[in-house]
Amino acid sequence: MVDLILCEYGPPLEPGDALDPVVARGPRVLLNAGLIPSLSAAGVRVFDVSLVPEADCGSLQRKDLLEHVSARLASRVAASIAAGHFPITLGDCTAAIGVCAGMRRLEGRRAVVWVDAHADLNSEDSSLTGFYGGMPLGALIGKSLPWLAAELRMTRFCDEENVSVVGVRSLDPYEGDYLNRSPMARVECAELEGDASTEALARISRSLGEAGPVYLHVDVDALDPAIMPAVTFPCPGGLTLESLLVAVRVAASTGRVAAVTVASFNPGKGVSAGVLGVLVSLVCEVASLCSSAGR
Numbered sequence: 001m002v003d004l005i006l007c008e009y010g011p012p013l014e015p016g017d018a019l020d021p022v023v024a025r026g027p028r029v030l031l032n033a034g035l036i037p038s039l040s041a042a043g044v045r046v047f048d049v050s051l052v053p054e055a056d057c058g059s060l061q062r063k064d065l066l067e068h069v070s071a072r073l074a075s076r077v078a079a080s081i082a083a084g085h086f087p088i089t090l091g092d093c094t095a096a097i098g099v100c101a102g103m104r105r106l107e108g109r110r111a112v113v114w115v116d117a118h119a120d121l122n123s124e125d126s127s128l129t130g131f132y133g134g135m136p137l138g139a140l141i142g143k144s145l146p147w148l149a150a151e152l153r154m155t156r157f158c159d160e161e162n163v164s165v166v167g168v169r170s171l172d173p174y175e176g177d178y179l180n181r182s183p184m185a186r187v188e189c190a191e192l193e194g195d196a197s198t199e200a201l202a203r204i205s206r207s208l209g210e211a212g213p214v215y216l217h218v219d220v221d222a223l224d225p226a227i228m229p230a231v232t233f234p235c236p237g238g239l240t241l242e243s244l245l246v247a248v249r250v251a252a253s254t255g256r257v258a259a260v261t262v263a264s265f266n267p268g269k270g271v272s273a274g275v276l277g278v279l280v281s282l283v284c285e286v287a288s289l290c291s292s293a294g295r
């Protein structure tokens with residue numbers, strides 16, 4: 001059984017900006033594009049983790065909003081896992097933090113496969129903009145948003161040697177330096193095309209370790225903007241849907257993927273029937289690959 005969790009929240013692009021209502025609508029737009037009929041073969045329940053009621057938002061700082069939505073997401077994911085269901089969350093990139101906090105009670109050495117055009121490794125000190133959406137992977141490895149991690153009782157979700165970043169091609173100078181010094185595995189888009197390099201796939205496998213729960217993060221901007229223009233920060237030279245699924249299959253083949261997020265669809269940018277079709281296929285393929293293996 002798949003639990004589809006709609007996280008209707010769009011973080012402000014810069015401190016002082018309002019929440020992004022268009023990004024927040026993304027999960028709902030996708031649901032209405034025909035996700036349920038496509039997913040229902042496996043059985044699906046839908047949950048909504050939307051923000052605090054509109055009226056309450058005014059008095060809350062953006063920090064409080066992120067904390068609030070992450071805590072709600074963590075409880076929802078933990079409940080799905082406890083029920084033996086497979087949680088797949090649609091939201092923005094920061095959803096990763098709440099989802100991983102919801103996996104906290106699972107035992108064993110945890111791993112992350114991060115598929116994204118961006119590394120999302122910034123901290124509040126290193127970020128050039130203050131955008132929380134550029135920090136979630138940093139938070140998972142214990143290098144960013146320590147106040148949020150403390151609130152969620154998740155000081156560090158996993159060690160860097162158990163992280164692979166796939167499709168990353170747009171890095172701040174800080175993130176580039178960090179990645180070069182880190183034991184995280186890095187796989188470039190070209191390595192997954194055609195007859196995908198066995199060496200690249202082995203790099204992902206090694207980072208997954210031998211046991212323990214795996215978190216799979218798919219930011220849809222990892223796809224090439226020619227097929228996925230509906231994102232806030234498009235970046236050329238991306239993955240095809242097929243090459244993205246090659247990486248997903250490596251993670252799924254462990255039978256240990258405990259939760260997935262499909263992130264960062266922006267319905268305000270270049271949406272067409274074709275784009276929605278790609279997104280629906282992506283969510284359904286990921287759900288089917290990851291929820292059937294080992295369950």
Ligand SMILES: [Mn+2]
Nearest residue numbers: 117118219221
């Ligand atoms: Mn991204």
